[in-house]
Amino acid sequence: MSRRRIAVIECPEEIPCNPCETACPQDAIKVGQPITHRPHLDAQRCMGCGLCVAACPGLAIFMVDIKDNDQAEVTFPYEFLPLPEPGDTVTAVNREGISLGTAQVKARWQPKGADGTYLVTIALPAALAAEARGIRRPSCDN
Amino acid sequence: MRITNHPLLGPQPPVNLVPLEVDGQVIWAKEGEPIAAALLAYGIRLCRTTKRRGEPRGVFCGIGHCTDCVMTVDGIPNVRTCVTPVRAGMKVTTQRGLGQWPNDH
Amino acid sequence: MAQRSLKGIAVVGGGPAGLMAALTAARHGAAVVLVDENAEPGGQLRKQIHKFFGSKAHRAGVRGYRIAQELISDCTAAGVELLGQSVVFSLRECTLDLLQKDDAFNLKADAIILATGASENALAFPGCTLPGVMGAGAAQTFVNLHRVLPGRRVLMVGGGNVGLIVAYQLLQAGAEVVGVVEALPYLSGYQVHAAKIKRAGVPIWTSHTVLEARGDQEVQEVTIAAIDDHFHPLPGSERTLAVDTVCLAVGLTPLAELAWQAGCRFCYQGALGGYVPLHSDNMETTLPHVYVAGDIAGVEEASTALEEGAIAGLAAAAAIGCPVPIAEFDAAQERLVSLRKGPFGDIRQLVKSEIVKRWADCRVVE
Numbered sequence: 001m002s003r004r005r006i007a008v009i010e011c012p013e014e015i016p017c018n019p020c021e022t023a024c025p026q027d028a029i030k031v032g033q034p035i036t037h038r039p040h041l042d043a044q045r046c047m048g049c050g051l052c053v054a055a056c057p058g059l060a061i062f063m064v065d066i067k068d069n070d071q072a073e074v075t076f077p078y079e080f081l082p083l084p085e086p087g088d089t090v091t092a093v094n095r096e097g098i099s100l101g102t103a104q105v106k107a108r109w110q111p112k113g114a115d116g117t118y119l120v121t122i123a124l125p126a127a128l129a130a131e132a133r134g135i136r137r138p139s140c141d142n
Numbered sequence: 143m144r145i146t147n148h149p150l151l152g153p154q155p156p157v158n159l160v161p162l163e164v165d166g167q168v169i170w171a172k173e174g175e176p177i178a179a180a181l182l183a184y185g186i187r188l189c190r191t192t193k194r195r196g197e198p199r200g201v202f203c204g205i206g207h208c209t210d211c212v213m214t215v216d217g218i219p220n221v222r223t224c225v226t227p228v229r230a231g232m233k234v235t236t237q238r239g240l241g242q243w244p245n246d247h
Numbered sequence: 248m249a250q251r252s253l254k255g256i257a258v259v260g261g262g263p264a265g266l267m268a269a270l271t272a273a274r275h276g277a278a279v280v281l282v283d284e285n286a287e288p289g290g291q292l293r294k295q296i297h298k299f300f301g302s303k304a305h306r307a308g309v310r311g312y313r314i315a316q317e318l319i320s321d322c323t324a325a326g327v328e329l330l331g332q333s334v335v336f337s338l339r340e341c342t343l344d345l346l347q348k349d350d351a352f353n354l355k356a357d358a359i360i361l362a363t364g365a366s367e368n369a370l371a372f373p374g375c376t377l378p379g380v381m382g383a384g385a386a387q388t389f390v391n392l393h394r395v396l397p398g399r400r401v402l403m404v405g406g407g408n409v410g411l412i413v414a415y416q417l418l419q420a421g422a423e424v425v426g427v428v429e430a431l432p433y434l435s436g437y438q439v440h441a442a443k444i445k446r447a448g449v450p451i452w453t454s455h456t457v458l459e460a461r462g463d464q465e466v467q468e469v470t471i472a473a474i475d476d477h478f479h480p481l482p483g484s485e486r487t488l489a490v491d492t493v494c495l496a497v498g499l500t501p502l503a504e505l506a507w508q509a510g511c512r513f514c515y516q517g518a519l520g521g522y523v524p525l526h527s528d529n530m531e532t533t534l535p536h537v538y539v540a541g542d543i544a545g546v547e548e549a550s551t552a553l554e555e556g557a558i559a560g561l562a563a564a565a566a567i568g569c570p571v572p573i574a575e576f577d578a579a580q581e582r583l584v585s586l587r588k589g590p591f592g593d594i595r596q597l598v599k600s601e602i603v604k605r606w607a608d609c610r611v612v613e
Binding site for chain 3: 010011012013014015016017018019022023033034035036055057058059060079080081093094095096097113115116117133134136137
């Protein structure tokens with residue numbers, strides 16, 4: 001994995017959808033015709049801007065940034081209340097919603113045109129970067 | 143329960159609350175919302191009981207098709223509460239069976 | 248009964264298909280009346296707060312309720328006349344009988360577009376009539392449109408896109424979703440929708456069904472169980488969950504009564520929800536100047552309904568003498584077909600082709 005923030009697209013099925021391709025200012029994402037093709041990311045071109053993360057109607061794009069000190073940052077789309085604040089300690093979860101331990105919220109922002117979808121960046125050990133895909137909602141105790 | 147804040151739709155806009163009488167008790171409803179929504183906001187889910195067995199019924203389809211949510215409104219029975227807007231001072235009663243028309247005896 | 252004659256097109260139903268049909272026909276010069284039973288048009292778009300799939304041409308990335316707002320204001324600008332709170336109860340040739348509040352009248356038009364949508368299926372199990380058991384779409388209407396929760400702890404029955412999307416939207420509104428049960432061994436909805444609720448900690452039980460809902464006057468608990476390949480419950484696998492709400496997302500059926508009444512020919516297509524009126528590529532039924540669009544023509548999704556609406560609007564406008572460039576038909580067909588590709592779309596494309604073929608056969612015989 002490259003040592004800078006890049007998109008990770010988890011779009012496993014051929015569904016008719018291409019806003020990620022349209023959203024990318026670097027032309028790094030290719031869906032093509034028909035629009036049921038799965039997106040392909042050119043990692044060399046991806047600048048880690050996050051516009052595709054906010055644009056994806058399936059909330060299926062994340063960003064991963066492996067740092068030099070065995071730490072990593074994972075960015076994911078978030079559409080629940082309350083919103084996590086930078087500096088908060090949160091519980092990172094994997095794709096099944098299972099806890100991976102604590103993480104720090106580094107940033108929270110809304111790219112232009114996100115229409116309500118926030119992007120949240122958390123910091124956690126690099127070993128968990130391929131697993132962590134969200135955080136436990138504060139009201140959720142399961 | 144009302145959803146006061148929502149991650150995409152934002153805070154509930156300010157609304158005009160009006161009194162709605164439900165089986166003799168006054169609740170506060172948003173003017174113009176469906177009667178069924180006003181009832182659900184207070185956790186009231188029983189709309190009527192069936193004619194023969196007296197079984198409870200409540201909202202099922204929410205779009206005026208199934209008639210499970212009918213109640214007696216201002217004396218008129220069989221009013222679909224999921225598509226009938228609240229007006230100030232309405233009187234709503236849980237309907238037994240097919241209900242009674244005002245001039246029925 | 249009062250009568251009104253319209254030199255133009257009457258569209259029945261103001262959801263995605265009807266709005267798009269009305270707008271498209273009006274933009275090509277047709278006089279259009281749009282009849283809808285609700286106080287405000289928009290149909291199911293009004294409660295769809297998720298971003299749509301598709302491409303830019305299909306308004307991908309835009310939330311459904313915003314598409315409704317856009318289409319309504321575009322319809323107004325294009326001169327579409329809206330008859331709200333009006334229930335159509337009969338259709339004979341091109342004459343509609345309708346009830347607007349307490350006034351009944353009939354409306355004769357040169358062409359009719361039926362865009363009446365679909366209704367949610369029920370599921371029979373002990374306790375299924377208790378207050379608290381409701382359609383997933385009904386719950387979605389209360390949560391996103393009226394902004395009240397129908398309950399606090401919800402079991403979702405059905406792992407298609409409706410069940411998965413509404414489960415997510417219930418979470419967004421602050422409800423707890425204890426799980427999703429799906430009778431099939433796999434989910435028929437998109438994996439990306441399933442992934443959203445899995446990340447949020449919602450368990451998904453495939454090869455499971457609901458056995459019984461119980462409670463005094465309303466739902467207080469529900470029992471689910473695993474099922475075998477023949478959909479029979481496996482003894483010993485029962486599990487009882489404390490919930491106050493059971494949402495049913497077990498498919499939709501086209502609302503085609505008016506087309507039946509008018510005498511349209513039908514065929515049964517399970518993959519599209521049941522009996523659907525035979526129709527051409529241009530959405531014309533077996534009756535002259537009667538068109539269908541959206542879920543009445545076979546249950547798909549809002550984006551396909553929009554495109555079918557556009558095609559029906561073009562075809563009806565052309566049929567009553569408005570000039571419609573052929574290239575617009577081709578573009579709309581292309582947009583529609585692009586939504587019916589891949590493992591989810593192929594089957595619908597196949598079934599739609601079968602419907603069109605049977606429509607053509609009917610034409611030859613008659």
